[in-house]
Amino acid sequence: MLRHLLDIDDLSAEELADVLDRAEVASPPQVLAGRGVALLFEKPSNRTRLSMELAVVQLGGHPVSLRNEEVGIDTRETAEDLGRVFSEFCALIGGRVFEHAKLVRMAAAATVPVVNLLSDDAHPVQILADLLTMRQRLGSLVGRSLAYVGDGNNVCRSLMLGAARAGVEMRVATPAGYEPPADGVSLLTNNPAEAVAGADAVYTDVWASMGQEADAARRRADFAGFTVDDDLMAGTAPGALFLHCLPAHRGEEVAASVIDGPQSAVWQQAANRMHAQRGLVLWLLSQ
Ligand code: CP
Ligand code: NVA
Secondary structure (H helix, E strand, O other), X not given: OOOOEOOHHHOOHHHHHHHHHHHOOOOOOOOOOOOEEEEEEOOOOOHHHHHHHHHHHHOOOEEEEEEHHHHOEOOOEOHHHHHHHHHHHEEEEXXXXXXXXXXXXXXXXXXXXXXEOOOOOOOHHHHHXXXXXXXXXXXXXXXXXXXXXXXXXXXXXXXXXXXXXXXXXXXXXXXXXXXXXXXXXXXXXXXXXHHHOOOOEEEEOOOOOOOOHHHHHHHHHHOOOOOEOHHHHOOOOOOOXXXXXXXXXXXXXXXXXXHOOOOEOHHHHHHHHHHHHHHXXXXXXXX
C-alpha cells in the first residue's frame, strides 16, 4: 500500500519503532538499485540534503536534488503535476516547502511515497533522528522526559507528535504568543526552568526559522530568557542530553558551553539523520 510521511503521526507507534529498528540495520538491502529519488528544495538545506542523498546511495539508488528556482512549484507547474512526473521517473519523492499544503497536494497526485523534508508546519524526518538518538543514548524511550525550550514551530510540533507516539513525556516552554497547539503535551509553560526540571533531554531550535529572517530582531527580544545555558541545564536529570536540530546560533537559543559541552548529543543527532532516513526509505518501500 502506498504510504507517505508528511508528519510523524503518519506512522503508528509500532511503525515508528519499526523505522527506528531499520535505521540500525548494518547491511541494508539495495532496494533502490537502479532507481532514482527526486529531492525538491524550496528552502536552503545542509543536513537534510546531504543525509537524504547519502541514504539513497546506501540503498543503491541515485538521488537528484532540485532547487525550486529550476522547478517552480505552483509557478512553472502545479504541485500535482510535479508529483505525477516525479512518480514516472523515481521510486520516492522528498520535498522541503514553505506551505505544507503543497506537499499534501503533491502526495495526493503521486504514485510513489512522498516524504516531507521540512515544511512550515512539520519536520518529521528530523524527529526520526531525534528519537533514534534518545533511544541510543538513554537506552529506551518509554517513560523518558523531553523538554523543548523555544519557538513552538515546525520542529516542536512534530517532536510533540513523535514523543506521544514513542511514549516520551513532553514538556514545552515558549514565550507568550509562540506556543504550539497544546494537544498531547504534558506541560505547556512560559517558564523554561519549569519545563526542564528533572528532564532526561532538553531540545531547542532557532528563534527565527527559514523565511522569518526579517523578524529576527523582534524575536531576539521576545525570546530573552529562553537561552539553553548552564544554569538551565543544571535543573535537568543527571546525565541529561542536549539536543538541537541545527543549524544553531550560539549565544541565542543555546550557549556555546552547552552545545559544545559534554551533555551535547547534537553531532550524533546530525549523523543519525542519514541512518533514520535510510530506515524510513526501507520501511516505505516495504509497504
Ligand atoms: N536540521 C536540518 O533540517 O538541517 P538543514 O536545514 O541544514 O537541512
Ligand atoms: N525551525 C527551523 C528548523 C531548521 C532545520 C526552520 O524551519 O528553519
